Amino acid sequence: MKRLVIAIDGPSGAGKGTLARTVAERLGYRHVDTGAMYRAVAWKAAHEGLPLDDDAQVSELARRAKYEQADGQITIDGHDVTRAIRTPEIDKASASVARLPHVRQILVDQQRALGAGGAVVMEGRDIGTVVFPQADLKFYIDASPEERARRRAADPAHTGSPSNIATVQSNLVARDKSDSTRSVAPLAKAEDAIYIDTTSMPIDVVVHRVLMLVAEKLEG
Ligand code: C5P
16 A cells, blocks of 8 residues: 655645544544644744744754654643644744744754655645655645634634634734745645635535545555
8 A cells, every 4th residue: 555645735724734634534644733843843932032033043942852743732842732832922933933944944854754654644834845845645725814714713722812803814814924925935835736725615525525536546
């Protein structure tokens, strides 16, 4: 049986997380949430009072950090940060540290090591373009900003989100802008990625469509 590398990219709140987790479960593959890696580094940098735009200091922290992701739990250097990294402050802080080239290089190397043996579903912003340009299957998952804000506001994993959907939406749009205009590995659809607009599509339909394409790939 082939051990595929499946890349899932797209903006925040488009449904990548649920899709990647479910597809990985169904296939018995490893699920890697690369956004959680940037979030954990941002959390630790903020915790230590580092300036979030200092590439030398934050990348040194990222290089030394012991990061683990298993059964939905995320730890960095022994701290369980599963909930602490899903706050509006860390949304912003993660997008800041994600602009730093050395931080990206360190996390990209770790992500490549995690996916080296295949049998992985990896989600993020640059998986199909930078981390695994040779991935067996690439998806770009999108949804309208209104729908993404609605999903984000309803997501219990994101604590302390503003109750006002308009504020959630303007924060999301600001982060999309930061992610897609940065000079290193900006959020972009890989040319060979399959684009899925999930705005009016239930998640089980998206999962079904992705699993059909995986089955074709495994047969072909
Ligand atoms: O996916 P999530 O919203 O958890 O990602 C948090 C932030 O981490 C993003 O806004 C983005 O700035 C950064 N990120 C990235 N590259 C990835 C995954 C996440 O730059 N592969």
